[in-house]
Amino acid sequence: MSITEDPPVDETAPLVGQETLDALEARDVVLRLSETAAEHVEHDVDDERMIINMGPQHPSTHGVLRLVLELAGEQVIRTKPVIGYLHTGMEKTAEELTYLQGPTNVTRMDYSSPLFNELVFSLAVEELLGVEIPERATWIRMMMCELNRMSSHLLFLATNGMDLGAVGMMLYGWREREEVLRFFETVTGLRMNHNYIRPGGVAADLPDGWEDDVERLLQVLPERLEEFDVLMTGQPIWRDRTQGVGVLTTDEALALSTTGPILRSTGMPLDLRRDEPYLAYDQVDFDVIVGTYGDTYDRYAIRLNEIRESMRIVRQCMDRMPDGDYRVQDKKVTPPPRMRIDESMEALIHHFKIFTDGFRVPEGEVYVAVESPRGELGCYMVSDGGTSPYRMHIRGPSFYNLQTVPYVLHGGLLADGIATLASIDPIMGEVDR
Amino acid sequence: MSDTETPDAAEVDDAAEEPVVSAPYGAIAASSSRGQVVLHVGREGYLDTISTARADGFVLCVDITAVDYANHLDRALPASIEGERFEVVVNLYDPVERRRVRIRAQVPESDPTIASIYSLYPGVDAPEREVYDMFGITFEGHPDPTRILMPEDWDGHPLRKDVSQGRIPVQFKSATNHR
Numbered sequence: 001m002s003i004t005e006d007p008p009v010d011e012t013a014p015l016v017g018q019e020t021l022d023a024l025e026a027r028d029v030v031l032r033l034s035e036t037a038a039e040h041v042e043h044d045v046d047d048e049r050m051i052i053n054m055g056p057q058h059p060s061t062h063g064v065l066r067l068v069l070e071l072a073g074e075q076v077i078r079t080k081p082v083i084g085y086l087h088t089g090m091e092k093t094a095e096e097l098t099y100l101q102g103p104t105n106v107t108r109m110d111y112s113s114p115l116f117n118e119l120v121f122s123l124a125v126e127e128l129l130g131v132e133i134p135e136r137a138t139w140i141r142m143m144m145c146e147l148n149r150m151s152s153h154l155l156f157l158a159t160n161g162m163d164l165g166a167v168g169m170m171l172y173g174w175r176e177r178e179e180v181l182r183f184f185e186t187v188t189g190l191r192m193n194h195n196y197i198r199p200g201g202v203a204a205d206l207p208d209g210w211e212d213d214v215e216r217l218l219q220v221l222p223e224r225l226e227e228f229d230v231l232m233t234g235q236p237i238w239r240d241r242t243q244g245v246g247v248l249t250t251d252e253a254l255a256l257s258t259t260g261p262i263l264r265s266t267g268m269p270l271d272l273r274r275d276e277p278y279l280a281y282d283q284v285d286f287d288v289i290v291g292t293y294g295d296t297y298d299r300y301a302i303r304l305n306e307i308r309e310s311m312r313i314v315r316q317c318m319d320r321m322p323d324g325d326y327r328v329q330d331k332k333v334t335p336p337p338r339m340r341i342d343e344s345m346e347a348l349i350h351h352f353k354i355f356t357d358g359f360r361v362p363e364g365e366v367y368v369a370v371e372s373p374r375g376e377l378g379c380y381m382v383s384d385g386g387t388s389p390y391r392m393h394i395r396g397p398s399f400y401n402l403q404t405v406p407y408v409l410h411g412g413l414l415a416d417g418i419a420t421l422a423s424i425d426p427i428m429g430e431v432d433r
Numbered sequence: 434m435s436d437t438e439t440p441d442a443a444e445v446d447d448a449a450e451e452p453v454v455s456a457p458y459g460a461i462a463a464s465s466s467r468g469q470v471v472l473h474v475g476r477e478g479y480l481d482t483i484s485t486a487r488a489d490g491f492v493l494c495v496d497i498t499a500v501d502y503a504n505h506l507d508r509a510l511p512a513s514i515e516g517e518r519f520e521v522v523v524n525l526y527d528p529v530e531r532r533r534v535r536i537r538a539q540v541p542e543s544d545p546t547i548a549s550i551y552s553l554y555p556g557v558d559a560p561e562r563e564v565y566d567m568f569g570i571t572f573e574g575h576p577d578p579t580r581i582l583m584p585e586d587w588d589g590h591p592l593r594k595d596v597s598q599g600r601i602p603v604q605f606k607s608a609t610n611h612r
Contacts, residue, residue: 021553025555032577035585036585083581087582128467254492257556257557365471366466366469376495393498395498400559
């Protein structure tokens with residue numbers, strides 16, 4: 001399949017009019033069948049239609065997603081994504097953990113971009129506390145998040161390649177991601193689930209010689225990305241498999257509450273880093289990558305190019321990293337420095353109180369959103385004045401993006417469904433929480 | 434008090450008592466939380482307020498969730514709003530004007546139902562199911578009001594405050610000794 005002309009664009013029409021909603025409704029693509037019923041469907045031998053289960057253990061579902069598919073021959077008619085296999089009640093757990101322990105919990109949601117989860121949690125706590133974090137902490141957060149966006153997109157390129165048969169790509173993507181994770185390990189002590197970004201700043205300052213490590217990354221990656229271009233972007237088989245497959249329009253994507261690369265692939269330039277700058281994104285220079293057709297190929301190309309944009313931001317962070325403190329020196333929030341504990345009884349008590357009791361956060365409720373590699377990652381936090389959140393809700397972009405699956409799979413071949421599902425890039429830890 | 438001072442003093446008093454922003458979209462009251470616009474509605478005005486807001490450009494329903502205020506039934510709310518046990522919280526975004534608004538709807542414990550906004554935002558399919566699953570709030574008009582994260586035959590709604598952590602035996606599917 002190939003696309004020869006641009007889709008018509010009506011500039012005057014309002015976004016997501018009633019026609020879009022009616023059209024979505026009329027498509028009738030979501031299979032409404034209970035899980036138990038799906039296991040006991042009797043198939044008529046003469047009928048081409050059948051219901052099959054894909055997953056929960058299937059390599060292309062990137063975790064434990066189960067799809068109940070209604071097929072007519074090889075064509076997908078209706079789909080029901082069945083989720084919840086990774087549900088561990090993290091929002092309930094968050095109500096028991098103090099604000100300082102919170103990041104250890106949320107970091108396990110989207111396990112391929114853990115720093116973003118920590119960031120959105122910390123921003124929500126800081127918004128409720130009303131503390132302003134030092135400039136250096138802001139820039140460290142921004143640089144680490146952009147590196148995390150790169151590692152997350154590299155993971156996507158690896159698995160997306162594997163799903164489409166480019167098995168070499170899996171090894172290359174994993175290799176590059178490992179380089180980034182190695183840097184994370186030197187900074188945070190862990191490859192994943194860092195608990196590095198905490199309310200009040202970050203856990204530790206950047207180690208000596210961090211510039212050399214980042215510099216090496218920024219030197220190596222551009223040529224590796226060029227290799228990916230050769231391996232996939234311009235390759236005819238790759239293009240045939242992805243172009244024109246799983247198309248979504250802007251209005252459909254907005255109606256389905258989609259954000260991130262999937263929405264941007266339809267031509268809608270919505271990026272919270274630019275639209276609602278948090279951290280110091282208003283002070284760095286970068287482009288928002290948008291697509292045109294909203295197909296699987298655009299979603300792939302956007303992520304590939306977002307790695308390049310992230311590298312631009314990381315470069316600026318490196319050049320302009322301000323001096324100063326890496327966490328706020330507010331005695332209420334920050335434990336005293338390690339060396340003070342040996343010489344001061346008050347510091348020891350203070351340290352003990354913060355880690356056993358936690359700090360109190362003023363009453364209130366707040367919704368904070370950041371742009372994660374998958375879209376808008378939000379945190380709705382309600383505090384009743386105690387030491388742990390009264391309610392903490394994470395708006396996981398994968399959870400919302402997954403709703404597009406029945407729409408983009410409809411009418412396509414089952415084999416294309418794999419390509420499309422991979423391009424949605426759902427992380428099941430975040431879907432199920 | 435002289436005549437010239439009185440109007441000024443009255444104005445200051447009024448400003449202190451008035452909500453921070455006037456309530457648009459037919460909401461009962463509006464307030465501001467950490468600089469974010471919050472609209473308060475009851476169950477009846479919920480659907481109208483959201484559809485009016487949608488017509489005004491808030492075409493992206495970013496998030497829908499709920500809070501169980503069982504421990505804080507007397508929490509601070511605008512005077513015209515009576516606090517109920519549950520609150521359904523909807524976050525809307527206007528991608529053109531880049532505005533956000535949050536709508537908090539009160540849902541009573543005795544009859545935990547509220548209108549579904551599925552007809553306006555098809556993207557709330559999964560999250561409304563999640564709220565039902567976690568809090569037991571039923572969305573009238575939702576095409577598939579079933580559980581989504583917990584097993585289909587699960588008993589109870591885990592994010593309610595009267596469900597405590599670690600006290601509930603795990604219910605496995607097709608186990609014989611269901612509670």
